[in-house]
Amino acid sequence: MTEPSAFDSNNIKLQPLQPVGLMEQFNLPPRMIAFIRRNQRPIWGGVIAVVVLSLGIAAYSAYRDHRAARAASALDAAMIASGDKRQLLEQVVQDYGATPSALWAKIELAFLEEREAQRAKAIARLEEVNASLAARSLLKPLIQNKLAGLYENEKQLDKAIAAYTELAAREEFAAEAYRALGRVNEQLGRKEEAAAMYDKYLELVGAQPPVQGKTDPIREMVQFRRNQLNK
Structure with a gap:
């Protein structure tokens, strides 16, 4: 007697349908499916936490x-x-x-x-x-510059020097900071320090291209102050 074929319609009706899980539908490897099922509680806990x-x-x-x-x-x-x-x-x-x-x-x-x-x-x-303010804040040098001016006006000259020195380390503020350091050192009677700061200012400003047909009154004033220190 021949065995019923697996493709026989009557035989197909008799075969129980195997339930297909969600993970099987994603074609996940069997080992991964087994791992997920073993650890589904901590996995769901992690998902909920996220x-x-x-x-x-x-x-x-x-x-x-x-x-x-x-x-x-x-x-x-x-x-x-x-x-x-x-x-x-x-x-x-x-x-x-x-x-x-x-x-x-x-x-x-x-x-x-x-x-x-x-x-x-x-x-x-x-x-x-x-x-x-953070050291890299764009606002910090502006606040330092304002503070330095207030220190100078209030004759807190040592604090003014400290603030202007920090500003001199920033390229965009260096020239004006050196000019201010020369001025403050001159007020303190430190002629050598004042001359050195004026020289740095003149060096930086001298490297900038002049405006045609115009003189720089601030530079001329600093040059005059610098010359006076040699007397």
Whole structure:
């Protein structure tokens, strides 16, 4: 008696259907399927953790953006206020301390204090701002330059020299920093140091192409001061 063929229609009906799993449908290797099934609990735990972390990051990013927008609006309102700006600026600093708007509010408060002849407060505030800035921040040399000028005006000449020396290390600020160092050293009676700083300024400015038909009054003034130191 012949055995029924596997392709016989009646035989096919009698064969039980084997369930096909999801992973089999992806044509994963059997070993990988077995590994996933053995470790499905920790794998699902990891997936859930990643999803929760992603949602948390997205929520925090949305909150941060919303807070930054509110801080910017508060700063704009403070800047255009016709009344007492100080209170509004201080409110921005208090409410939005970690935002760029709060940083600019601190700087504006320092400028306000300078205009009101409260230079000690302006210096203290700008020192705080300067300390909070990264070394590569484009804002840092601008704050240092402002601080150096305030130090010089307040006759804190050693601090002024330190600030101008830091600025001299930056190519775009070097010439003016050397000119200022010459001026401050001259005030301190340090003729040799002043002459050396003026020479560095003149060397840097001399390397720049002159404007046709025009003289540089600042360079001429520095050259005059330099010549006076030789007498």
